[in-house]
Amino acid sequence: MRGVELSEEAAADALSGLRLPHDRDVVDAFARVWWTVLAEPGDGAAGDLVARFGPERALRIALAETDDEWSTARARWQPRVKPSAVRAALDAARRSGAALLIPSDPRWPRRLSDLGAHAPHALWMRGARGGLGEAPTVAIVGARAATPYGESVAAELGAELAAAGVVVVSGAAYGIDGAAHRAALSADGRTVAFLAGGVDRAYPRGHEALLSRIAASGAVLSETPCGTAPTKWRFLSRNRLIAALADAVIVVEAGHRSGSLNTAAHAATLGRALGAVPGPVTSAASAGSHRVLREFAGVCVTSAADVWEMLGENGGAAAGRAAPDRLEGGRTDDMTRLLDALSPRAGRDPGEIARRAGFSTGDAQSLLGLAELEGRVARGEDGLWRTLRERA
Amino acid sequence: MRGVELSEEAAADALSGLRLPHDRDVVDAFARVWWTVLAEPGDGAAGDLVARFGPERALRIALAETDDEWSTARARWQPRVKPSAVRAALDAARRSGAALLIPSDPRWPRRLSDLGAHAPHALWMRGARGGLGEAPTVAIVGARAATPYGESVAAELGAELAAAGVVVVSGAAYGIDGAAHRAALSADGRTVAFLAGGVDRAYPRGHEALLSRIAASGAVLSETPCGTAPTKWRFLSRNRLIAALADAVIVVEAGHRSGSLNTAAHAATLGRALGAVPGPVTSAASAGSHRVLREFAGVCVTSAADVWEMLGENGGAAAGRAAPDRLEGGRTDDMTRLLDALSPRAGRDPGEIARRAGFSTGDAQSLLGLAELEGRVARGEDGLWRTLRERA
Secondary structure (H helix, E strand, O other), rough: OOOOOOOOOHHHHHHHOOOOOOOHHHHHHHHHHHHHOOOOOOOOHHHHHHHHHHHHOOOOOOOHHOOOOOOOOOHHHHOOHHHHHHHHHHHHHHOOEEEEEEEOOOOOOEEEEEEEEHHOOOOOEEOOOOOOOOOOOOEOOOOOOOHHHHHHHHHHHHOOOOOOOEEEEEEOOOOOOHHHHHHHHEEEEEEEOOOOOOOOOOOHHHHHEEEEEEHHOEEEOOOOOOOOOOOHHHHHHHHHHHHHHOOOOOOOOOOOHHHHHHHHHHHHHHHOOOEEOOOOOOOOOHHHHHHHHHHHHOOOOHHHHHHHHHHOOOOOOOOOOOHHHHOOOOOHHHHHHHOOOOOOOOOOOOHHHHHHHOOHHHHHHHHHHHHHHHOEEEEOOOOOOEOOOOOO | OOOOOOHHHHHHHHHHHOOOOOOOHHHHHHHHHHHHHHHOOOOOOHHHHHHHHHHHHHHHHHHHHOOOOOOOHHHHHHHOOOHHHHHHHHHHHHHHEEEEEEEOOOOOOOOHHHHHHHHOOOEEEEEEOOOOOOEEEEEOOOOOOOOHHHHHHHHHHHHHHOOOEEEEOOOOOOOOHHHHHHHHHHHHOOEEEEEOOOOOOOOOHHHHHHHHHHHHOOOEEEEOOOOOOOOOOHHHHHHHHHHHHEEEEEEEOOOOOOOHHHHHHHHOOOOOOHHHHHHHOOOHHHHHHHHHHHHHOEEEEEOOOHHHHHHHHOOOOOOOOOHHHHHEEEEOHHHHHHHHOOOOOOEEEEHHHHHOOOOHHHHHHHHHHHHHHHHOOOHHHHHEEOEEEEEO
């Protein structure tokens, strides 16, 4: 098959030292490595072919010399059939200590299958962490050209979420991404970086030490083979993996046409919870965040507690867990006091409610308006307020 | 009837000089004036009684000495039965040149009827403008303790909307309210202030000159009789009138428990479009705006063009009008270029689309993601993009 040797022996030999589980099908794994070399990330035709026929048979079809429905795609793939390129990628992986992950591997992040035909064929991982996507996972993404405001908010979110056991995933870029990773590390939390190029290449170069620290405590991942340079297309494709791995995607700062909006669009398509941190409307660095709020109906995120709430609402991995005390804040205290001052039977006027709850009448009135919107209280014909349902 | 003289002659005499239309029922009007003296704003029992029996008969029931379903409310109203108080209010109105508006008056703002039993019995108006609520009307509200950021955004919104023919309504307070009114005036636009006390009293005192300017080009309105001092309750009640008069309510800056949230709650209850201007999450002055975005699902407003879009979506008075050129901005230009580069038949890849549209491939990819979310384009099995529906 045009220089592609897929025997079990050849496959086992080629993949030695890449930390595959012993019971995995090495031919399947080796065929997947070939696919990561032949096809660009997110190539739907490649994904479709592999999904229908399995990676090995799909590879045979890809390399055939016939004229059928796959001919257009073949024209993209066949110029890349170079065994030396596969060998070089595998050698580079071994040198950098990268592991090869395939979908049948228990360490494979299950949530990536939500990408369907656009799921990656395989992943390369620096770091020893499996179970990706089992703990609640939040993507914190944003502009490289971040402001000090954006970086400090990203750092606060990253540190508080990581300290609460959330895995912080991002793209290791300068600006927001780096601030989020660094904060998670400084909180002794777990953080995961998805790269657009090979995991053996530090990109950006200035984040070489940061990437090593991420790998040491979490994971650095890529679907592109080792040695691959990042391109604009690969950055955009990488964004879908960040969105797919996360329960919630938070855009901290982003320009009007930032790549982070692409991550946000993937999150929306995948049904992931989506939020954005607002900023001044006069700041160009927040224009993209405001588009997420406005055009994608993103949740307005002002604190880690807001993100925690999103995880619960999304029914994701975090659902059912109680919010750690440190994230609860005082959000509901006022409402609790208000509801305690009401009764389902005896109607009360705002003055009396205010006295019972220890608010000014004005504050009580504001809270009554909120509670009414939430369907917890109602004002009767007599103008008096009552609670509507029993509280747990 | 306990000193309340409701003959047509007495009513006509009491109301002379208050600019009522000649063909109106003066007894109905005079009974309404009595109601504004007897009942606090938003008194649901008073609204209910008047809605069921008309103001005159409702007044007779209110003043009766019997024990029935209205007894609780009577205990509130009867201590206020003082003909001298009514005379003083009418004299103060005449001195300040205020007009009396009643629901049958063609100048009455129809939209206030959305308040049902909580609609005002009558309005007092300084200024000569009728037709309130006929032009698109936007409420710009917010904190007294505004920051320079908030005031400048309020001024920009007020000026641009007023210049485009939108009536800017607010509460004449220091901070955001004042900035919005002043900007509308400086753009030679129309602006309306709702006061919590009588229109003959400048509140706050420091806005005396501003209120005179508002009255000269628009209107200063209140449901409380002249001479009435504002109270916390009256401020909150006044907020429902601001929300009811507007097609859209925009909160510019507001603290976590600001009265502006009460206006926002009224807007949500009334089904008015509701938006908020974001700010830094580190600014306490924006905490309430962020609550509007988060808890009330308010629209993220970054410019007057955003507000204009809300007016269209809301199907309010502004629906069907074209946005003035100056408000359109460049929002859709990129999307138009993208869609022009696509075809419903011939599938194209992002590279070709980028070439045709003159974008980088990355920008084309971002826009394709947005367009996909909007249901305008789709990626086929072949990985190529096509437009989904014909554009107008």
